[in-house]
């Protein structure tokens with residue numbers, strides 16, 4: 413493989429990427445050309461909000477080609493275009509051969525939830541002492557156990573009796589919370605997501621773990637559950653408050669994650685008409701909010 417590296421001002425990035433695509437680049441990535449310097453620019457918005465800009469002031473565009481000739485030819489053609497003005501070719505160089513599969517796999521080690529409960533990728537052996545194990549490889553859907561919000565939910569599941577509970581995993585991603593609940597004795601489990609790829613991942617991951625659950629789009633969630641788990645983000649969790657609370661049975665638990673410490677009071681106020689939420693755990697600036705539904709409490 414050979415990579416062609418270009419530096420482009422913000423307003424040229426889209427045209428250059430389109431041209432590289434038309435020139436049959438095998439992949440194109442865009443990075444901050446000023447990363448790791450004082451001029452580095454953060455490009456993300458508040459959770460649930462769009463980023464403040466779509467590319468950096470100066471972007472480094474990297475395109476991969478199968479041969480040095482193809483990379484050089486692409487560079488020559490780009491330089492001749494009027495939209496290349498303000499851009500420069502930084503280099504055309506060979507990409508050293510690597511075992512990419514092994515490199516990717518090495519980034520995912522087993523994750524300990526409790527000393528007895530682990531998330532283990534299929535290329536690792538479960539650690540000695542692990543009594544409950546979710547076998548899960550990184551895929552298209554969120555939820556490998558490496559994010560603190562997922563870990564806090566799973567720790568809550570491991571520490572509470574799930575035996576015979578009807579459980580709803582709302583925003584299931586990979587299905588990791590639903591599978592965790594099943595391994596801890598939950599009975600009838602529904603796992604729902606707005607993303608169809610997440611629904612497919614959940615069904616496949618459940619099958620691979622020998623777990624029975626029903627995965628589907630959000631309207632698959634029907635009736636009341638003893639435990640409702642939702643690891644989404646503060647903004648959608650606020651919108652979903654009446655719906656999520658309507659699915660919690662009297663005396664049942666609502667477990668919310670994806671909330672930053674500074675968003676705690678706002679979430680508690682939104683849920684207060686339905687369920688009194690308390691901070692049950694915190695990790696790396698994220699909180700786990702948990703509340704029980706009192707019998708007779710309003711839900712809509």
Ligand SMILES: C[S@@+](CC[C@H](N)C(=O)[O-])C[C@H]1O[C@@H](n2cnc3c(N)ncnc32)[C@H](O)[C@@H]1O
Nearest residue numbers: 554555562583584585605606607610643644648
């Ligand atoms: C942070 S991931 C959590 C995945 C997994 N439950 C976990 O704990 O790791 C949030 C998931 O919620 C889904 N989601 C976001 N908004 C949603 C909504 N309004 N209704 C249902 N699912 C939603 C996303 O598609 C995503 O898969």
